[in-house]
Amino acid sequence: MLWELFALFFKVGCMAFGGGYAVMSLIQRETSDRGWIDAESFREIGSLAGMAPGSIATNSATLIGYAQAGAAGAIAATVGIVLPSLLLVAVLTAFFVRLHDRFGVKAAFYGLRPVVVALIVYAGIHFGLGGLLSNPxxxxxxxxxxxxxxxxxxxxxxxxxxxxxxxxxxxxxxxxxx
Amino acid sequence: MQVSAALKKKTHRLGQIFMAFLKIGPSTFGGGYAMIATIEREIVERRKWMETEEMADMVSVAGSAPGGVAVNSAAFVGYRLGGLAGASAAVLGITLPTLAIVLALSFTFAWFRDNPKVEAALQGVHAAITALILLAAWKMARTSLFDAVTFGITAAALAILLLTQVHSLWLIAGGPLVGLAASFIRRKRGWEVRTEPSHRTEEDRAMLPEYYI
The missing domain is CATH 1.10.287 (Helix Hairpins)
Incomplete structure (x- = not known):
């Protein structure tokens, strides 16, 4: 269970371009597919995670990890979602290339940012209506x-x-x- | 003897990095630009570990990697000061307080779960978080949607999310490919290539890092 939590949130962490909001619906989908968290509980988790300081995605990972496997689960999920950031930032800092000055990188972000906008809008719709529609x-x-x-x-x-x-x-x- | 002195100095440094970010952790509310200012105050002004100019590099790196701006900035500062161990100390420092706070919140909530007033309060909070998400989307849209291609990508991605079961990984991979293709075709044809909005007002600049929440 601990390994599964770690692996899932590591994957989420790798995809968290644009920060936490953009991966909220991904977290909901992956956890409900596994039968861990239903829509009602996810709404609760998201609300509590959003109230606390720090990223809403990291906080959700902590709460889902705790719900699944107690304190060890909370730690496994949190480490999982944070580790990709830690490693990637370390690599980018070590080989410090002025990424944003390169044409290819600029062009890639030019196409990535609109996707992140869509992901966040979708997260807003999904999170806002989630639970309201599932049980009327x-x-x-x-x-x-x-x-x-x-x-x-x-x-x-x-x-x-x-x-x-x-x-x-x-x-x-x-x-x-x- | 000398080795242990060096080791002691190194652990002391790691401890300092950890403490600095432990202090910043609870104030990372909502992330974004306010966050950068807090880190700058602590790291540049108070502790004099870095120069103001390096903060621009921090924003650039923190924005290029996946994850929240707070954790990414911590990793950047920690790495500059103490390599991978320093980055780990910084990330641990900034994450621990929020982990403790969110768990405490959830215990408190579980304690009062049967109270209808608490249930109602959380329902209000849910609406507020939805508003925060929509606001983040709006802010990011204002700084990243400015031509037919960017509006088109958002519309297409939103349609795919709403109407199909396609995994968002494909969107995250596909967006940059479309961006690259559009930019290279434009450059090859000798058209003007813009990868960022042309006019950025002071307000937009201040809002820019807001999307790395």
Missing amino acids: QPAWTIAGTLLICGGCLVALVKTKLHPLAVILLSAAAGIIWF
Whole structure:
């Protein structure tokens, strides 16, 4: 089990271009295919992971690892997702080539970034609707979710409120609404 | 005697690297640009381990590798200061606090799981996290979608994600190939080749590293 957790999250870590949000739906797919985490639990895990400091993907790995195999599982999954970054950054730093000055590299990132945009949009849709569609919720719940989500976007963009403040306010709004 | 003195010095250095990033760890909330500023303050201003100019290299390396910007930056600084052992110490330092915090959060939640108020609060948080994800997508879209090819790639990738079961690995591999093909064809035909948006306002620049969350 420990090895499986490590191997899965190592693979996820290798693909985490653009950071954590871009691999959230990948994590959900891989863990639900294995029958580890259902949509409802994933929503919980993602919410808790997003509340804590650090990358949402790494935090999700920690929680999934813990749910599967206790403290050792949490460590195996976390090491797995972080290790590719550690190794690749070490290699890039050691042979420090000014990557971004090369035409080929620029052209590759020119094509990669739009994919990352799609992955993050998809993660937003998937995570936002996940659990809401799998076991149908009353319209009241869906309306509340949309309302809070929209309010957060306004707060983040217009008033530049700190993300942590936005999360805490949403928790309060959740208590009032749901 | 001398060997052990050198070893002692080296472990001391690793300890310092570990502690520096252990302190930064809890403040990596949301990642992104704010993160870089925190690391710069600690590493350049307070500890004087690096020069401000090296921070640009850090952003470049951290953005090219997969993973979050916080962990990648830690690995960069750690490697520069102490090789692979230094990089490991730095990554361990920045990861441990967040690992402890997220586990503590989840224990607290499990403790109050049956309380409907806690359940409701988490539902509110879920909506907020969704907003944070959508905002990250919007910020990244603004700095990376600027011509027909980039908009086309996003539209195609999104359609594939929504309508098919294709694994995202193929998208991550395919995007760069399309980017390379488009750029080389344009260059060969003598057309103007742009791989980044032409005008970047000050605001966009500040937002740029935001997508490595």
